[in-house]
Amino acid sequence: MVWLSGDQQSITVAISGSGGSGALTAGFILLAAAQRCGLYGLMMRSAGPQVRGGESVSILRLGPSPVTNIGDRVDLLAALDWRNIERFHDELALDNSSLVLHDSSAGAVPDSILASAAEQRQIDFSRHAAEHSDGRANMIAVGVLGGEIGLPLPALADAAETLLGKKAAATVEAAKACIATGYRGTVAQRETRADGETLAQRETAAPAFSDSPRRWRISGNAAAGLGALRAEVGFVAAYPITPASEMLEWLAPRIERAGGTLLQAEDELAAVNMLVGASFGGVPALTATSGPGLSLMTEGIGLAIASETPILVVDVARGGPSTGLPTKSEQADLNQALYGLHGDAPHLVLAPLDVGDCAYSVEWASRLAERLQTAAILLSDQALGQTHAVIDPPPRCPPVLGRKRIYAASAQDSAQDSAQHAEQPSAPDSPARTSTQTPADSIARYAPSPDGISPMPSPGEPGYAYTAEGLAHNAKGTPSSSAADHRDQLSKLAHKLKAHDYGDGWARIDRGRATKHATVSADKPIAADQPAPATISLLTWGSSWGAVQEAANRLREQGLQVQTIGLRLLAPLQQEALRAAIEGTRVLVIEVNAGAQLFRYLNAERVLPLSARSFARPGPLPLRPFEVIAQLQDQLNLSPQAQDSGSKHSHKDSHKDSRESVATASQKGARR
Amino acid sequence: MVWLSGDQQSITVAISGSGGSGALTAGFILLAAAQRCGLYGLMMRSAGPQVRGGESVSILRLGPSPVTNIGDRVDLLAALDWRNIERFHDELALDNSSLVLHDSSAGAVPDSILASAAEQRQIDFSRHAAEHSDGRANMIAVGVLGGEIGLPLPALADAAETLLGKKAAATVEAAKACIATGYRGTVAQRETRADGETLAQRETAAPAFSDSPRRWRISGNAAAGLGALRAEVGFVAAYPITPASEMLEWLAPRIERAGGTLLQAEDELAAVNMLVGASFGGVPALTATSGPGLSLMTEGIGLAIASETPILVVDVARGGPSTGLPTKSEQADLNQALYGLHGDAPHLVLAPLDVGDCAYSVEWASRLAERLQTAAILLSDQALGQTHAVIDPPPRCPPVLGRKRIYAASAQDSAQDSAQHAEQPSAPDSPARTSTQTPADSIARYAPSPDGISPMPSPGEPGYAYTAEGLAHNAKGTPSSSAADHRDQLSKLAHKLKAHDYGDGWARIDRGRATKHATVSADKPIAADQPAPATISLLTWGSSWGAVQEAANRLREQGLQVQTIGLRLLAPLQQEALRAAIEGTRVLVIEVNAGAQLFRYLNAERVLPLSARSFARPGPLPLRPFEVIAQLQDQLNLSPQAQDSGSKHSHKDSHKDSRESVATASQKGARR
Amino acid sequence: MTPAMIPSLRARDYLSEVKPIWCPGCGHFGVLSALTKALAYLERPKHEIAVVSGIGCSSRLPAYLDCYGFHGLHGRALPLATGLKAARPDLTVIAAGGDGDGFSIGGNHFLHACRRDIDLCYIVMDNAVYGMTKGQASPTTPPDWTQSALTPHGTGIPAFRPAAIALASGASFIARGFSGDPHGLSELIARAILHPGFAFVHVLSPCRTYRPDDQSSWKQAVHPFGEHLLSATETPINAAQGSTPALQIQDDGLGLGILYDVPRGPVSNNATLGTSPDRAAALDAIEAELEA
């Protein structure tokens, strides 16, 4: 077990313990220490059913390049005790090259651990802790693991100081002392070990600890909150629900600093209607919820769409159906997000692809909703929201024009081009509300226009008073049951979404850099860095992106021409762009739900070739890269060796065959 | 304008008038009179936006064979006055062979009527009414129209007596007198007309009025209520909403007669959860609502599915999105019914195909839900629910075993075969609850079983106490977040729906009888009555069935081999059966919504050939047969003449082409 | 309302061109007229007023006014109004709807809007029936009313007491008016709008079509509220330690006037907009914290 020596690009470390053992705190300190050394990392956590104080596990993966997912297995487990460890068996994924450190006083090693054939080592976490007054075993573990991983001691100490900062000074000092004890013991022990590496060598090899501006340490829920602030969301109303509450709790004090309002509503019905009210008032509005709350919000989302009042609903999804798995992840709310409204109600559906992308996607979703006067649903999930990661600061979303104001309605088209590239990403296409200019005559609120977007005044603007309407209505907003009015307004709703130019943000497409063995060969020309055209597309969305991305990297190293496509804009689907992207490739659609929801959706939209296959399996376990690789080989009948001899993909597959694949693929997924 | 003379198979009559004019009552009397003569018929109505007392129109179509839809046009309009008649212009569909009867005192004929080039005739409805004390113009109209149509006077009088029965005797007598006046005037007038038909000839030609058991006169909403009673639904909870309230209002007094309970809830959230409670108690339960209510119920429906507690939700759909078109029809809630739940939540979705089928479908949906311990959503709509029709009594649904009881769990498989064909359609597969037998040991509520159905005890049965659970759970029902438990229970939910044998009820498939010109030719062998294999499939669902069916009949008369498929069971989709049914045909998928929701769904499930096309257009106008025919020619590039020379359909269509068709077809629909 | 004040806009200037769909004789006409009178009296500029509603005959009100308006969802007028007012405290926000909308499907929001005490005026046009859906019993329908086919034996349950619930929930202003007395009603509405907090105006507004007798029977039965009692002491928020909060309600449901009026402070958990902090600086500072 040596820090990133040789080929090892990352290390996965787990810390487990029963209630009060501090396994989570230990994980957070290690993650913060990694951040302090210019490393990347992420940390997921898993807890038993107890509300508080139950056993829990933190799993971290750290490395010098961006960490996209938790990986296939755990390299190193520190077990503070063994209570209910079986609960986490699936998540721990130990194997015969793992190392398990456990407290000698914790009793016999459980069968599930023994069965993994991992190497065992006893460390007297609690005895060492007892050497310090106020000492705690989890801090010894931080030191031991820090040493094992090779994080420098000052980084560990600084991280502990920051994270425990609110506690009494004595507690912080005790923690630092324990960390040092654990660290020195481990490193000293290694000095005596067969690999012969010396302490000095280790310390040289360790990444440097610096005070210079660091990468961000942030959870997906916090990043989503940040996206809201970046989008100038000024009003949030919500009802608490796991795992979305943390996004709201992050936002509450911060939106106030930015001049906005957050209101805890009596229920989700209230929350979504409060958004509609605030947004009608001209203030960008957002809520966060999870599946059960999203169900309660569908009527209100429909009102936002029909009345053309922008709102953004962030669904931090958990396992379903019904109350389901409140603390665990699944990508099973896609159907509801896409299709969950009564009537024909076109709207936006987006999903972030990683922790940092929560900021980008939320900002973009909010700005698109504002521009297009519609509801946006953003599908985050527990695996993104509650994962803490060390990342590079995520970019701002592409520029999107702000709400179409009534003053500028005529000058609209000319203004658009220049404003699109303005520095301010959301310049409203009109003078500010304070303009004294008064219009000659009022423009109908729901008037037709070439881009399908009718100018939208805000209360307070004289001369434009209108009543927003959820009934079918005419261009003025007066209720109408005429077939012509209904048809006109329905096509306006559909058209404005279709007609908008979403640019490149609709997906991440990665065709890979030149593969590793290509770059090391010095005689290859630089053009070899250009990715070769892909023959395989791994198509996915949301939190599955990270594992798929890693799977693709490995496959490329094996010489396969693989591209990954992560859809960020799910609706309206960018059919043409997606068709072009997958043209001529074999497609595997990957998602974590039982119903193959994305696969079915893409079929519904007729963008997939008949040969496309689905890998869909339910949560709550996080997707692992090896699963993707196994499915690829299984479903596309494709091993790395076989590919060169395999014929290039075409649409020749027998029709019968392909029509059966929905059931087959998803059943396979479900059976896993 | 002669009653069913020659080829005319039906007549469409409209009556219009402003608030209080009694246009609806007149329509109802004509419909009841037709019922009294052994005719079939249906009546739709349309009203202005006023809550009450606004102008309204009733449109009836009557004929000697079953009337499936309102037809292409109106033959005969009686306008009691002209106020706001433009509102109904689209629905009236007059043309140059229509006849318009209008009151001379109503003022100038509006431009919209003149533009139709319909023949005009003045009838002094109000002057004739004034001849009778208490006389009313609408009753004169009943007489005039009855005479025009050729309904016998006694039938009109009897119908008036039944329908006005609760009013004062004088009112009823006045009405009958007015009807006679109108009738005699019309018939006498015809005697003097050029066609030379005599009164005696007319009276002979008129269908006989008899007292013998008649066909049923019933609305779709009432038929749905009847289906509930047939299914032994014992509990209804609901919140009023147009156009579902009438189903509830029909049921309230009748379910009480049958020993059940109906409860007006405070909102739809309460209603659906009340059903779950009642059903948990062992009593089949149902609610009726419309789009906005369905939105509010999705969370509760998810609970029913996850906790495996049977319920039935009838959605009498109206135009959407949001509050939409409360009094008008659209088939736009299919998406929500199919996909509207968070998490993977497999359930039943059914839709009745005509007014009478509301009884069959509701009964079947309720019994399936009971058997499969899941939620069923039944998609009726305003066009079915508020249409009153004269029909043959609808059949009972096929036998379905009742709830799986715990006692019989072991003997399950053997009992199933025999009980399946038992006379009692819903024999529960176990002894009654009163059995004193006590089990040796309790069976886990959510235990796996070959058919995926776990036996379900009801409270009151000793020894089987369990807690129904909406969280992910293990076989006992204890909450569990283990991946294995989650996967097992999810696949059980999916499997029980897939594994059930739904028999033939999943669709109506009509390949037509021998076409008309085939039967008249005497030298054809009887085998010619066997329909020829279809080359075209018109695939539809719900209230569109009637117009599609009539379009198919006309196309067949033109020599095309057309089959119609009306899907009754929409989920789980019977993929294999549907693929077999459409095999080798060109498919046009027809529905009344903007989003081509059925077409997309069928694509999602990969059952359609790539050559399949969509005809989807929004409501609220009822679908007319000619629209279907026009679309068929347009989209399948197919005129009756062209077909013989056209090559037999295959899947050769260019891929590109076909992938574009979703957008193309639906946009075409939306643009209409 | 002193006669010296001459409003710059007349009541009718607040009316839009949309013709009400209400039945002739509907009580809601009186409410519309009273509301326009009140607005004119208060001289509120039309564009600074927003009237939001749910669904029902009563909830059609906003479209008939030449103000900003929102015809929202059945039962959800109050949250919509709350969101609007919280985001735009500069506006005069009025919520309106029916007894079904406000007390049946919207009951929870009624409770919590009273508690939250945000500065809104909420007008419920109570006709003791669901007019729009053609005559079913509402929470305020007498228990023995058998005219709805849905409850053929009557509801059998006592009518909902809006004023009592409002008081128990913490509303700071409660008034009752009668649509047959638009002048008195307009004064109540004006006072409700001026009240700095949640002001509930319960209006007896008969449904001509489904409860045709109410118009005349209410006309006879209404009386000034004076002799009755609505009082609350020591609401939990300002209760002295050890004191016992008390509520008293004596109300036959037909007493007209201001039933209760105790101003409370504004809601404190809302950072208000418009204090215009430097958004960009705040965002930079928040982002910088992520490096710690």
Next chain:
Amino acid sequence: MTPAMIPSLRARDYLSEVKPIWCPGCGHFGVLSALTKALAYLERPKHEIAVVSGIGCSSRLPAYLDCYGFHGLHGRALPLATGLKAARPDLTVIAAGGDGDGFSIGGNHFLHACRRDIDLCYIVMDNAVYGMTKGQASPTTPPDWTQSALTPHGTGIPAFRPAAIALASGASFIARGFSGDPHGLSELIARAILHPGFAFVHVLSPCRTYRPDDQSSWKQAVHPFGEHLLSATETPINAAQGSTPALQIQDDGLGLGILYDVPRGPVSNNATLGTSPDRAAALDAIEAELEA
């Protein structure tokens, strides 16, 4: 509860084998114990009891009992219980949940269940916080409690008064217990179950984790309700013509005992099951009418 009565089942016989997930010291343990005691005292057969709940720590209760149970949706325990009782009047139906479940998201059902007065016992385990979702303010949280990050300045709005709302809504039985006094609580629950109508039991049941001080402060502050007042005269359903219905509430929220107890008749709009009419004959008759 005379000592002569010796129950045939002991309280612990009503417990299932499922181990509560509650934190050590959680008030909800006391409620579980009181409920089993009450059931044993009443000698209700386990299979004739159904306990239904919403979502929350408190709502986990049903699984811990060896009765029929339903762990339903957040906020929807009461409608579920109402449907069950209406369909199966032979069962003893108990609804249970938390203050968030019952008074925030479930507030509307609380109002209407009180009005409807169906024979249910509803136990709310009020800990003035959302325990399950990790400590946000609930409707009964004091306005100045700043421990939730979601309301960093406190909610700023007065706490919800469950007993007052129940009374104003028409509940016929209201009691308050303390989970720290399981014996007294079990007697209240037993009486609530025996009450023929809607019986609301408000239980002070502290959350050890998110409001650690309540346990001791409530223990000191609770007192018998005796000196306080909850009264209702002349509810609309039985009001004499011309009389004025009155409600009086004097309640510091900490008085224990039976606060109000006025039996009312059962709901009349429900045709009860079990009168076993001839279903088939009824159906035939109804179908025959369609020919008219």
